[in-house]
Amino acid sequence: MSQDPPYKKAYNSIFKMYSSRSNVPKKLPPVQGDDATLPLIDLSRLFSGEIEHERCVEEMVEAASEWGFFQVVNHGVPQEVLDMVYHEGRKVFDQPCSEKTRENFLNLSKNSYRRGNPNATSPSQFFWSEALQIDLTEIPNLPEDNKNLRTALEACVQEMTRLAQMMCELLGKRVKVKPNYFEENCIPANSNIRINKYPPCLSDSEIVGLIPHTDTDFITVLSQDTVGGLELKNDGRWLAVKPRPDALIVNIGDLFQNRC
Incomplete structure (x- = not known):
């Protein structure tokens, strides 16, 4: 028995409509070929004295404000x-x-x-x-x-x-x-x-x-596999996020942004 959902069968009317209008312009913006260089924050610095702690927090605040995303390493999740x-x-x-x-x-x-x-x-x-x-x-x-x-x-x-x-x-x-x-x-x-x-x-x-969407919660902590595929929008451009095996991705959600 098939393990994959029968998308074409279940949503036949959508795909029939699509195949009959091949000349209709695409609605989604094209994804840029560039990789997004997300801010990378080493959380071990939080425990390396007061000065490094404050610098680490400042970097998180700046990344959350400018990107809404950042990566963390030495996060402690096995x-x-x-x-x-x-x-x-x-x-x-x-x-x-x-x-x-x-x-x-x-x-x-x-x-x-x-x-x-x-x-x-x-x-x-x-x-x-x-x-x-x-x-x-x-x-x-x-x-x-x-x-x-x-x-x-x-x-x-x-x-x-x-x-x-x-x-x-x-x-x-x-x-x-x-x-x-x-x-x-x-x-x-x-x-x-x-x-x-x-x-x-x-x-x-x-x-x-x-x-395309935004997360409606306070915060999302995401683990990517090595295949990739995650894309985010920054300054009007869609960018691919290159997987990094030792990093987790942090996404500041709508509730947190509104709270800020």
Whole structure:
């Protein structure tokens, strides 16, 4: 049985409309060939004395303000934890599509497994991807035969929560956010972990893995694989973010930007 969603069959009207209007101009801006050189911040400097600590925080503040993104190394998240999540995530996506789309898949809420875009009315609104998005409070609900997935997610959440709260508290001080604000408000019920799969898209720039968007949350901490594909917009230009194996990418979300 097929493991990949039948995108063309499920969204036949969209692709038929697309194939019949080949001369229509593309709606998405072309991605530039340049790689984005995101600010790279070594978090070990936070523990190298007061002067280095302050310089490190200043660099984070500047990157968050000018880019909305930055990379961090020496972040303390063990590579073996990330590898476990990659491995268990692949096992989920390798299951038959009929299994992934059944009700109560993995004992999770209805919209945890996501594919395509049911609200798309044109190819430019469609995304060629799968995702498993789990509220942190749901991780204990994973069935016993998915114990390895549960263990991997619990370990990842513990490490990412520590890292995210530390960075939020440091950035928040510069915009007069009260101490422990994020620890009190970014609780498991308001947070989630998401694993994405981006199969090869149709060979056209109008159909992409994920449509242009901003993250609506406070902060996203992202681990890229070595394949790449992440793109961001800066000063009106789309730039590809070259993967760096030892780095995590930090994305300042809409809630944090509005708070600032």
